[in-house]
Amino acid sequence: MSYHEKRGVMNIVTAILIFGGYAYYAWGRIPEGEISVEEQLQFWAKMVLLLIPFSIVGRIVAHILWAIGYRIATGEDIPSREDERDKLIELRAMARSQWIFILSFFLGLGFIAMLKPVYLLFVTVAVGGLISDVFSEVVRMYFYRRGF
Numbered sequence: 136m137s138y139h140e141k142r143g144v145m146n147i148v149t150a151i152l153i154f155g156g157y158a159y160y161a162w163g164r165i166p167e168g169e170i171s172v173e174e175q176l177q178f179w180a181k182m183v184l185l186l187i188p189f190s191i192v193g194r195i196v197a198h199i200l201w202a203i204g205y206r207i208a209t210g211e212d213i214p215s216r217e218d219e220r221d222k223l224i225e226l227r228a229m230a231r232s233q234w235i236f237i238l239s240f241f242l243g244l245g246f247i248a249m250l251k252p253v254y255l256l257f258v259t260v261a262v263g264g265l266i267s268d269v270f271s272e273v274v275r276m277y278f279y280r281r282g283f
Contacts, residue, residue, distance in 0.1 A: 138214055142201070143276040147269050149197040154265045156193075157186050172253060179257040186261065224278040232271035239263020 136144075161182045166174065202213055243259035246252075 137279060138205075139279040140276050141205070143272040143279075145197065145201050146272045149194060150265060150268045150272070153190050153193040154261070157189055157261075160185075160189075175253045179254055183257055183261065224275055227278060228271045228275040231274050232267040235267040235270055236263050239266065 164178075164182070166178060170178075205211075205213060239259055240263065242263070243256035246255040246259060
């Protein structure tokens with residue numbers, strides 16, 4: 136496996152672990168009993184706002200540990216040079232990932248339009264973010280493997 140493929144696997148595992156940790160944390164904080172729509176919106180807005188720094192810090196730590204582990208395991212520095220092919224692969228993966236996230240957002244809005252519970256919007260957007268992140272890494276690994 137090339138460096139880029141190994142990094143992709145690490146990013147997928149990191150995304151799943153971060154989301155799993157966040158889901159476990161959020162699940163334990165869900166208010167019990169009947170609460171108003173305003174309280175539901177407030178709770179889920181707080182949970183989504185907590186996901187952002189939790190995800191950023193988790194990814195930074197994972198990338199630092201990955202860089203250290205890669206250096207120890209291979210004795211090589213991490214490639215810091217990006218050529219046009221790398222940028223094109225990144226752009227294509229990001230575009231496909233954004234479409235998946237946008238579709239998950241519209242699906243969440245569809246739940247609200249069908250008068251489903253408010254939490255479905257937030258859960259759909261969060262899961263859509265995870266799926267788009269994993270899909271982005273899979274597409275990136277595919278393009279690197281293909282050589283495009």
